Amino acid sequence: MGKPDKEAMKALRKQRKAYIDRAQQEMKKQRKLIKAIKEQIKDEPKTVPRIASEAKLQADQVLLYVAALRKYGQVVEVDKDGDYFTYKLDAEA
Amino acid sequence: MSTNQEKKATGEQKKVGIYICHCGGNISDHVDVEKLAENVKDLDGVAVVHTNTFMCSDPGQELIQNDIRDGKVNRVVVASCAPSLHELTFRGAIKRAGMNPYLYEHANIREQVSWVHHGDQATEKATGLVAGAVAKALRLQPLEPIRVEARRHATVIGAGVAGLRAACDLACRGLEVALIEKSPFIGGRTASLGRLVPTGEQAEEVITQIAAKAMANDKVTIYSCTEVVGFEGFVGNFRLTLKRKPPEEPYSAAEPQKIRMDHLEKGEFLPAAGIFPGDVPDKEQEIFLETGAIVMATGFRSYVPGEGEYGYLHSDKVITLAELVELIARYPDRRGRFLQVKGKPVRRMAFIHCVGSRQIPGIHEPDQDGRLNEYCSRTCCAATLQAAVQIRSSFPETQIFDFYRDIRTYGRGQEEVYREASRQRVTFFRFEPEDPPRVQKSSGGKFPLLVSVKDTLTFGEQIDVPVDLVVLATGMEPTPIKELVEMMKLPVGADGFLQEVHPKLRPVEVANTGILLAGTCQAPMDVGEACNAAQAAAAKTTAMLARGYVELDPFVARVDPERCKGTGLCREACPIEGAIELKERQVDGKTVVQAQITPALCTGCGICVAVCPSRALDINGWTLEQYEAMVDAIVAA
Amino acid sequence: MKETLRLQYDALVIGGGIAGLQSALDLADQDFKVAVIEKDATIGGKMIRLSKVFPTLDCASCITTPKMAAAAHHDNIDLFTYCEVNSLDRSQGRLKASITQKPRYVDPDKCIGCRQCEYQCPVYVPDQEQGGFNLRKAVYIPFSNAIPQLALIDVEHCALCGKCAKVCPTEAIDYFQQPEDFVIEAKTAVLATGFKLTPMDQKKEYGQGQIPNVISSLQMERLLAPHGPYQRVIRPSDGKEPDSIAYVQCAGSRDLSLGISYCSRVCCMYAIKQAMLLSGALPLADITIYYMDIRAFGKGYEQFFQNAKAMGIEFVKAKVGRIEQGENHNVLLRIEEQEGDGRVVRREHDLVVLSLGMVPDWNPAGICPVGTGDDAFIKCVRPKLAPTLTEMEGVFVAGVAAGPKDIVDTIAEAGAAAMEASNYLNSSASGRAA
Numbered sequence A: 001m002g003k004p005d006k007e008a009m010k011a012l013r014k015q016r017k018a019y020i021d022r023a024q025q026e027m028k029k030q031r032k033l034i035k036a037i038k039e040q041i042k043d044e045p046k047t048v049p050r051i052a053s054e055a056k057l058q059a060d061q062v063l064l065y066v067a068a069l070r071k072y073g074q075v076v077e078v079d080k081d082g083d084y085f086t087y088k089l090d091a092e093a
Numbered sequence B: 001m002s003t004n005q006e007k008k009a010t011g012e013q014k015k016v017g018i019y020i021c022h023c024g025g026n027i028s029d030h031v032d033v034e035k036l037a038e039n040v041k042d043l044d045g046v047a048v049v050h051t052n053t054f055m056c057s058d059p060g061q062e063l064i065q066n067d068i069r070d071g072k073v074n075r076v077v078v079a080s081c082a083p084s085l086h087e088l089t090f091r092g093a094i095k096r097a098g099m100n101p102y103l104y105e106h107a108n109i110r111e112q113v114s115w116v117h118h119g120d121q122a123t124e125k126a127t128g129l130v131a132g133a134v135a136k137a138l139r140l141q142p143l144e145p146i147r148v149e150a151r152r153h154a155t156v157i158g159a160g161v162a163g164l165r166a167a168c169d170l171a172c173r174g175l176e177v178a179l180i181e182k183s184p185f186i187g188g189r190t191a192s193l194g195r196l197v198p199t200g201e202q203a204e205e206v207i208t209q210i211a212a213k214a215m216a217n218d219k220v221t222i223y224s225c226t227e228v229v230g231f232e233g234f235v236g237n238f239r240l241t242l243k244r245k246p247p248e249e250p251y252s253a254a255e256p257q258k259i260r261m262d263h264l265e266k267g268e269f270l271p272a273a274g275i276f277p278g279d280v281p282d283k284e285q286e287i288f289l290e291t292g293a294i295v296m297a298t299g300f301r302s303y304v305p306g307e308g309e310y311g312y313l314h315s316d317k318v319i320t321l322a323e324l325v326e327l328i329a330r331y332p333d334r335r336g337r338f339l340q341v342k343g344k345p346v347r348r349m350a351f352i353h354c355v356g357s358r359q360i361p362g363i364h365e366p367d368q369d370g371r372l373n374e375y376c377s378r379t380c381c382a383a384t385l386q387a388a389v390q391i392r393s394s395f396p397e398t399q400i401f402d403f404y405r406d407i408r409t410y411g412r413g414q415e416e417v418y419r420e421a422s423r424q425r426v427t428f429f430r431f432e433p434e435d436p437p438r439v440q441k442s443s444g445g446k447f448p449l450l451v452s453v454k455d456t457l458t459f460g461e462q463i464d465v466p467v468d469l470v471v472l473a474t475g476m477e478p479t480p481i482k483e484l485v486e487m488m489k490l491p492v493g494a495d496g497f498l499q500e501v502h503p504k505l506r507p508v509e510v511a512n513t514g515i516l517l518a519g520t521c522q523a524p525m526d527v528g529e530a531c532n533a534a535q536a537a538a539a540k541t542t543a544m545l546a547r548g549y550v551e552l553d554p555f556v557a558r559v560d561p562e563r564c565k566g567t568g569l570c571r572e573a574c575p576i577e578g579a580i581e582l583k584e585r586q587v588d589g590k591t592v593v594q595a596q597i598t599p600a601l602c603t604g605c606g607i608c609v610a611v612c613p614s615r616a617l618d619i620n621g622w623t624l625e626q627y628e629a630m631v632d633a634i635v636a637a
Numbered sequence C: 001m002k003e004t005l006r007l008q009y010d011a012l013v014i015g016g017g018i019a020g021l022q023s024a025l026d027l028a029d030q031d032f033k034v035a036v037i038e039k040d041a042t043i044g045g046k047m048i049r050l051s052k053v054f055p056t057l058d059c060a061s062c063i064t065t066p067k068m069a070a071a072a073h074h075d076n077i078d079l080f081t082y083c084e085v086n087s088l089d090r091s092q093g094r095l096k097a098s099i100t101q102k103p104r105y106v107d108p109d110k111c112i113g114c115r116q117c118e119y120q121c122p123v124y125v126p127d128q129e130q131g132g133f134n135l136r137k138a139v140y141i142p143f144s145n146a147i148p149q150l151a152l153i154d155v156e157h158c159a160l161c162g163k164c165a166k167v168c169p170t171e172a173i174d175y176f177q178q179p180e181d182f183v184i185e186a187k188t189a190v191l192a193t194g195f196k197l198t199p200m201d202q203k204k205e206y207g208q209g210q211i212p213n214v215i216s217s218l219q220m221e222r223l224l225a226p227h228g229p230y231q232r233v234i235r236p237s238d239g240k241e242p243d244s245i246a247y248v249q250c251a252g253s254r255d256l257s258l259g260i261s262y263c264s265r266v267c268c269m270y271a272i273k274q275a276m277l278l279s280g281a282l283p284l285a286d287i288t289i290y291y292m293d294i295r296a297f298g299k300g301y302e303q304f305f306q307n308a309k310a311m312g313i314e315f316v317k318a319k320v321g322r323i324e325q326g327e328n329h330n331v332l333l334r335i336e337e338q339e340g341d342g343r344v345v346r347r348e349h350d351l352v353v354l355s356l357g358m359v360p361d362w363n364p365a366g367i368c369p370v371g372t373g374d375d376a377f378i379k380c381v382r383p384k385l386a387p388t389l390t391e392m393e394g395v396f397v398a399g400v401a402a403g404p405k406d407i408v409d410t411i412a413e414a415g416a417a418a419m420e421a422s423n424y425l426n427s428s429a430s431g432r433a434a
């Protein structure tokens, strides 16, 4: 696709408004969540339950985003603490 | 010879590409793949090193192809799983990129490294293997596959339902088919069955249909009363010797008198024997056959319990499922209050599952040949319950007790039969292999036999069931075909059945090219499954023979005419008849005798190479020079 | 209006799982021209999504990728992924399939699979390819060994921010792509539409999919797979490495209350397989399998089962009556033991896997005149002698589309369907496609 035609894009945005609105709302929530998680583990590796309780988030949500951040190269797994693994922001990323 | 000299000799610089596979963790969990890449990147002749999670995936293969197309590499080394799995995959990829597929070497760093070594040692060994492969790759020559003409003719051994199915399909696709059956009848073991589980179709009708189709097809030649006694040749060009002889054995276990065949008409069905395919030889004859491929369909035999196993042979009231099924099959329409067996009414009867199947070392005794059947025979559970349901519906006063380990009604429609058996008030008891039911003669009492068991369905309660009849759900064993196995060098698995190359990659082929498997000679199957397997084998056979030629790997012996002195030691050593011959040749006006190879017969075993005193022999793709270079490289790494 | 594209083939295969691929390869190797239609964005079916496969414990990718690649590169095979079959009918001796190519919003001729778009895209979406345990983006490539390696946009989650179009080095993103209809004409067809798992949310007694650490067997496959969501086995509620894992067999099979009376045939074996893999991954964990009957009937399967027992995996013959949320994210099982003294007992586990059964992924009703059985799988009209025949002339069936089966049986059946299809091609008078 070359430079998308402005008018056509506008029409498309209108047509997909419902999807786009929802996606934008999702994005907002996601950004907040990710920020909160990253904040928790920027200096020190932590387990999922610890991130969750300190950031007041749900543990399963934390795990989900930690997994995604790992996949896209922003978080690394560090050591094990009891039955749980700890995660840290990747210094290089 | 150093690589520099070689470069001069061929005028082309050799550039090896090394492609190391993580195998999604299978390798990289134990071998440090990045370190391995580092270790080998500076080896002589190495142009590029790549790693990938799955080298065999499309992106992985493309990596290799792009390097070839860009002229970065002209020799390929893949370090991954066993070559048996993916050598062909990578050769194919290389070929599609326009390079000779034999300029390729495989280093097995999974089965030979990551699955058996850990830590630094693993990486070290992998480095050695890859270094060896590189050394060899530098010395590889382009090769061409051996193309041999293939007869558009296939032979099927065994005319049970699987053999018949395969024969019909092969003929339909235009191949001439020889169908060889040792008995005077076709149809195999299915002829002894009655209503087939789970469809309720009559076995007689099923095999009569397929047999009629085979008999009507003029491309199918049926050789009944025939066995294969001679085998030679190779894929596309097998030569078989058949022996046809007058029948001598009885054909029915239930009525063991000799069947008189002079009254039978072609196509007639005889219970427990099969369909009469026409003539019977009155004297022995030998037949020679040339054929392109062989489909094994020699089927199974029922397990015969040992003397005293659950009272077998100690009481004539203990019979096998095969005997019971044959009995019911003979009188499909009979009804009454009680089932009658051997002239006596059966008021209560017991089935015992897994007799001769699912045997466990240490619990069960091997038979006199040392066989222990550890496998499940797959068909007996459903067949048992089918018989139970049939008896309960036709003889409502015969009570049935079923002793099982697990009920394995896995197939489509089979669970319904199990449910129906419960509905018809068959009583189930479950036992552990350590505590099997015991069958004893009753002392006095109304019933001749007593079956006792520790029933795990009622929490280990000891239960005694007096009965008139005990039926042993005997499993399947492969038909004994020792002669064929030895003659054709067929691979046999630990369970005694013929062994496929790989259950998922090449499920109907054996390692010997041109020989395929159909039906229960491979593993227990029911009729539908045997037909599926037979059709799959027929599809493979057709694909192989349809073009009129087959291509074989070129890894065979070759003779260096400069060195061969015609000692003939190689011919004496060669295990394969005709693979190596001494032939006269004209050299500078003189006649010399030298070795000559028939590539299609040579298996590339290398025995001749070892005995040649003048190093005139080598195996293509596995030369002595290549081996030496590999050993040096492994030691140096 | 543009004229509808019409393509001619000898054979049409619907479904690009292992059954469809094997049928296609067996036909193509006999020099027939084959089209494979797959509704997903990648071929490979369930098998490519598994970890390792019984009974050989080969990694699933190692067996599937080469078959996928072989089909993708075969001169006689064309793959049509992300396509919907609208109808399949027969007229004048030919089959006609009307098909819709769903829009990827990515130009397949331009995309080089570099995933730059995926990295740039700002929207995260639960990744069903990872059992929902990880996230992907709104533009994504299904997984690392998907074929084809083409990105696609999930418009329902796309914010239309334009980032992917900006970053794509080949200008492959096309937000305006439309569905395209085309027609494939062939003489014969193989239906290989496979299965999906029985839904998690049906059984009230098992928590209807609402208990966090009660997962499906396919989700466990992902936890065990080399490229799983966590790259190790931890439980989804909080990342704990489980000490005690239980399998509930026949969850969704042999259960008249769900209307699924049949045995799904693979769940015993995959549970045993997963249990073995788990005891390799977590050597200290206790693994329990609650079962009614262990159905290890295939070649080498009983031996596999006995090995698992010898490895210390606990097999308990019991019916699981109820599954409940316990404390600390644990799961409580109420079981009626069938052995022992038969009391109802409670057992607590860190993680529970439902060995779900199989239901058909496709219902031919309204699309083509092929009947189904009581079990809703495609009806086989001659199950003994020609198990792949359907009610429609020249149309055959293979794999789980014709009832639950494992990979070995699926591959054999796929070969059989190819044989029937080639016989049909051979016998029908009008010759081959040009």
Ligand SMILES: Cc1cc2nc3c(=O)[nH]c(=O)nc-3n(C[C@H](O)[C@H](O)[C@H](O)COP(=O)(O)OP(=O)(O)OC[C@H]3O[C@@H](n4cnc5c(N)ncnc54)[C@H](O)[C@@H]3O)c2cc1C
Pocket: B157, B158, B159, B160, B161, B162, B163, B180, B181, B182, B183, B185, B186, B187, B188, B189, B190, B193, B195, B196, B197, B198, B226, B227, B228, B297, B298, B299, B300, B301, B302, B321, B322, B325, B379, B383, B386, B475, B476, B479, B481, B484, B518, B519, B520, B521, B525, B526, B527, B528, B530
């Ligand atoms: C008790 C019992 C009940 C069963 N009930 C059912 C049922 O209800 N439904 C169902 O679907 N299945 C049932 N089965 C399974 C069914 O019998 C098999 O699936 C079927 O017979 C397999 O066919 P086959 O062609 O593989 O082997 P076979 O039927 O064994 O045929 C093999 C043929 O090869 C011939 N042969 C062997 N060796 C040689 C040789 N060296 N040279 C030439 N010929 C040779 C034999 O004579 C025979 O004709 C049952 C099996 C048993 C034991």
Ligand SMILES: Cc1cc2nc3c(=O)[nH]c(=O)nc-3n(C[C@H](O)[C@H](O)[C@H](O)COP(=O)(O)OP(=O)(O)OC[C@H]3O[C@@H](n4cnc5c(N)ncnc54)[C@H](O)[C@@H]3O)c2cc1C
Pocket: C014, C015, C016, C017, C018, C019, C020, C037, C038, C039, C040, C043, C044, C045, C046, C047, C050, C052, C053, C054, C055, C083, C084, C085, C192, C193, C194, C195, C196, C197, C217, C218, C221, C266, C270, C273, C361, C362, C398, C399, C400, C401, C405, C406, C407, C408, C410
């Ligand atoms: C948890 C689990 C573990 C398993 N483990 C093993 C194991 O270890 N070993 C083993 O042997 N077996 C295993 N199995 C069984 C195995 O998954 C199946 O045998 C196999 O996947 C069947 O292949 P198939 O091609 O018939 O179906 P599928 O894999 O379901 O493929 C069908 C394909 O058709 C496509 N499709 C469906 N409808 C349409 C349509 N209308 N148009 C176009 N395309 C369509 C689907 O998208 C899919 O790609 C396991 C199963 C499960 C659930």
Ligand code: SF4
Pocket: B353, B354, B355, B357, B358, B375, B376, B377, B378, B379, B380, B381, B382, B406, B407, B408, B473, B475, C297
């Ligand atoms: S099919 Fe049933 S009776 Fe036969 S061996 Fe298997 S479990 Fe035992």
Ligand code: SF4
Pocket: C106, C110, C111, C112, C113, C114, C115, C116, C117, C118, C150, C151, C164, C167, C168, C169, C170, C171, C172, C173
């Ligand atoms: S669309 Fe462009 S950016 Fe996205 S994967 Fe394809 S080539 Fe890469």
